[in-house]
Amino acid sequence: MAKSLFQKVWDSHSVRKLANGQTQLLIGTHLIHEVTSPQAFGMLRDLGLKVAYPHRTFATVDHIVPTDQFVEPYADPLAQAMMDELRKNCADNNVTFFDRASGKQGVVHIVGPEQGITQPGTTIACGDSHTSTHGAFGAIAFGIGTSQVRDVLATQTMALGALKVRRIEVSGKLPPGVYAKDVILHIIRQLGVNGGTGFAYEYAGSTIDGFSMEERMTVCNMSIEGGARVGYVNPDETTFAYLKGRPYSPTGAAWDAAVANWKSYASDAGAVYDDVVKLDAASIAPTVTWGINPAQGISILENIPSPETATSADDKAGIIEALEYMKLPAGAPIKGTKIDVAFLGSCTNGRLSDFQEVAKFVKGRKVAPGVKAIAVPGSQIVALQCEKLGIDKILADAGFEWRAAGCSMCLAMNPDKLVGDQLCASSSNRNFKGRQGSTTGRTVLMSPVMVAAAAVTGYIADAREVFSVANN
Amino acid sequence: MALAKITSVTGRAVNVPGNDIDTDRIIPARFMKCVTFDGLGEFLFNDVRKQLDGTLKEHPLNEARFTGATILLSGANFGCGSSREHAPQAIAKYGFKAVIAENFAEIFFGNSTTLGMPCVTASREDIAKIADAVNANPQSEVVIDLVKLEVRFAGQSVKIAQRESARDSLVNGRWDAIGELIDGKTDVQSTAGKLAYMSA
Numbered sequence: 001m002a003k004s005l006f007q008k009v010w011d012s013h014s015v016r017k018l019a020n021g022q023t024q025l026l027i028g029t030h031l032i033h034e035v036t037s038p039q040a041f042g043m044l045r046d047l048g049l050k051v052a053y054p055h056r057t058f059a060t061v062d063h064i065v066p067t068d069q070f071v072e073p074y075a076d077p078l079a080q081a082m083m084d085e086l087r088k089n090c091a092d093n094n095v096t097f098f099d100r101a102s103g104k105q106g107v108v109h110i111v112g113p114e115q116g117i118t119q120p121g122t123t124i125a126c127g128d129s130h131t132s133t134h135g136a137f138g139a140i141a142f143g144i145g146t147s148q149v150r151d152v153l154a155t156q157t158m159a160l161g162a163l164k165v166r167r168i169e170v171s172g173k174l175p176p177g178v179y180a181k182d183v184i185l186h187i188i189r190q191l192g193v194n195g196g197t198g199f200a201y202e203y204a205g206s207t208i209d210g211f212s213m214e215e216r217m218t219v220c221n222m223s224i225e226g227g228a229r230v231g232y233v234n235p236d237e238t239t240f241a242y243l244k245g246r247p248y249s250p251t252g253a254a255w256d257a258a259v260a261n262w263k264s265y266a267s268d269a270g271a272v273y274d275d276v277v278k279l280d281a282a283s284i285a286p287t288v289t290w291g292i293n294p295a296q297g298i299s300i301l302e303n304i305p306s307p308e309t310a311t312s313a314d315d316k317a318g319i320i321e322a323l324e325y326m327k328l329p330a331g332a333p334i335k336g337t338k339i340d341v342a343f344l345g346s347c348t349n350g351r352l353s354d355f356q357e358v359a360k361f362v363k364g365r366k367v368a369p370g371v372k373a374i375a376v377p378g379s380q381i382v383a384l385q386c387e388k389l390g391i392d393k394i395l396a397d398a399g400f401e402w403r404a405a406g407c408s409m410c411l412a413m414n415p416d417k418l419v420g421d422q423l424c425a426s427s428s429n430r431n432f433k434g435r436q437g438s439t440t441g442r443t444v445l446m447s448p449v450m451v452a453a454a455a456v457t458g459y460i461a462d463a464r465e466v467f468s469v470a471n472n
Numbered sequence: 473m474a475l476a477k478i479t480s481v482t483g484r485a486v487n488v489p490g491n492d493i494d495t496d497r498i499i500p501a502r503f504m505k506c507v508t509f510d511g512l513g514e515f516l517f518n519d520v521r522k523q524l525d526g527t528l529k530e531h532p533l534n535e536a537r538f539t540g541a542t543i544l545l546s547g548a549n550f551g552c553g554s555s556r557e558h559a560p561q562a563i564a565k566y567g568f569k570a571v572i573a574e575n576f577a578e579i580f581f582g583n584s585t586t587l588g589m590p591c592v593t594a595s596r597e598d599i600a601k602i603a604d605a606v607n608a609n610p611q612s613e614v615v616i617d618l619v620k621l622e623v624r625f626a627g628q629s630v631k632i633a634q635r636e637s638a639r640d641s642l643v644n645g646r647w648d649a650i651g652e653l654i655d656g657k658t659d660v661q662s663t664a665g666k667l668a669y670m671s672a
Binding site (some may be wrong): 012013014015016018019020021022024026028035036038039042047049053056063064076078079081082085119122127128129131143144145146147148150151154155156157158159160161193194197198224227229254257258261293314317318321411412413430432433434435437439 | 490491492494496497500501502504505506507508509519520524548549552553554555556557558560561575577578579582583586587635636637638640641644646648649650652653654656657659660663664666667668669670
């Protein structure tokens with residue numbers, strides 16, 4: 001019977017049925033970080049257990065690391081305590097820790113792929129909802145809570161119910177100046193902030209097939225923002241080319257065997273899906289959010305919704321609440337909204353190609369007066385790649401602060417935070433109230449190039465106009 | 473590990489209305505700088521309950537008449553966003569024993585169940601009926617019955633739903649799967665043995 005990749009991975013990793021009807025699922029790769037693991041290690045100690053498969057467990061530190069302080073102890077003693085705890089837990093359990101000293105530290109969802117740890121046909125779990133990023137490789141990757149981190153540490157498995165699969169086909173050529181970030185913001189807008197609850201999203205179609213691995217990661221990364229715990233792309237030659245030669249990729253005869261195995265996991269042509277959605281790439285424009293959840297997005301050419309245009313009572317209440325928080329005028333163009341901060345980075349858009357694309361456009365330009373602009377590479381390796389290419393210099397010359405790798409202002413568990421009701425043009429993934437560290441701070445999500453356009457003009461702008469991108 | 477069989481939750485309730493109440497709102501990220509979950513209850517809904525200087529804002533949880541409520545009522549897509557277990561932990565540590573909402577975000581639902589904190593769904597109209605009753609009389613006893621799948625309050629009763637695997641786990645006292653997962657060790661080794669990357 002023809003199967004989807006999800007079904008194949010689920011089947012090959014199913015250990016047994018549990019009493020409540022859920023499946024005990026083998027988790028091949030466990031990624032851990034400092035925020036959601038310390039309590040899990042504590043529970044493990046209480047149970048008198050050690051990590052069951054330390055060689056399949058990998059750690060790094062990302063959420064709390066200051067991006068402008070390199071020497072420990074960190075100024076924030078709580079951050080230092082979390083760092084120390086992770087270091088000790090890894091040492092006690094023989095878990096590989098991509099610490100800053102390793103030169104491989106970074107946001108966990110950037111480190112896994114970069115090291116070749118993230119592979120097709122595997123299961124991955126991490127105590128972070130953006131774990132769906134790894135699905136870009138044809139892995140089934142779950143964001144989990146701390147008790148499940150404990151379960152995976154202790155048994156390399158967890159209890160789960162199978163998901164339905166929705167295939168989202170995006171076809172055709174994206175217009176110039178439209179990026180993978182716009183595609184996923186558009187998908188979430190179309191399907192809703194909880195439209196994916198109970199589903200794994202299979203991203204497919206010629207647009208996705210033509211994407212680089214970094215673009216695919218951007219798309220898969222935000223699956224959870226549409227309610228889907230899992231998102232993936234079928235592995236293909238692009239996937240294999242990316243993985244070849246990475247530190248944890250197989251070599252020699254094992255490489256050939258792995259590629260053959262990986263290919264066998266791709267969804268079969270006749271696979272049956274619980275739902276299929278088709279989208280036309282040509283209809284997608286640069287997209288920005290105007291509200292307080294990632295589905296509240298519009299194209300840069302549209303006006304901010306007003307309560308009068310609401311489609312339901314719920315929609316109306318949502319618009320009123322969002323506009324009040326965002327302090328944006330109903331019905332006005334979003335273009336021209338003044339910004340205070342520009343943030344480039346995060347597990348969504350903190351990879352080499354993101355900075356390369358921005359550098360191409362901001363070279364010789366200056367960040368607008370009064371705008372604080374920071375560029376935060378997603379990993380130490382991304383930082384090094386950028387520095388070798390002189391991208392750090394281009395960004396610094398333009399007025400961006402070039403920082404060290406970490407989650408930075410995406411969630412403000414570190415010193416990078418908004419102040420008061422500052423409005424941030426952000427390449428990150430969440431625009432929830434208070435997300436960027438100020439209880440009244442405002443986030444507008446967009447692609448890195450749109451962040452760059454906002455940075456140099458001081459306003460939310462159409463990057464295609466600002467940077468004279470030919471619109472065919 | 474004997475776990476309690478959670479067949480019902482009885483207590484007073486409080487309504488925190490709204491859709492898409494996300495985990496950052498339930499527990500802002502800055503309070504996650506901790507290595508234990510102890511003390512998180514104090515910061516539940518912190519930024520919608522308190523001003524920066526600590527003075528209280530208008531919020532149902534700040535109303536004395538709802539002090540001691542153990543059942544939380546809310547809207548659609550409750551707990552969306554991050555996978556942080558800190559969110560259900562904060563709710564539980566505050567003193568809640570169950571949540572009734574229109575529907576829940578996936579990861580939040582699973583995290584809550586594993587803590588033995590039932591999340592059940594009801595229609596908007598029915599949640600409004602419960603909310604009206606507890607707003608009229610905060611002392612009203614509300615009973616969530618996981619066996620009959622109904623909520624009883626103020627002489628009324630409404631239907632609720634819960635994913636069967638979660639309901640089964642709660643009523644049979646196996647909501648924390650760790651014991652069962654550990655018992656599967658031999659099967660785990662056999663499954664892992666068939667996957668080349670597991671020995672890498």
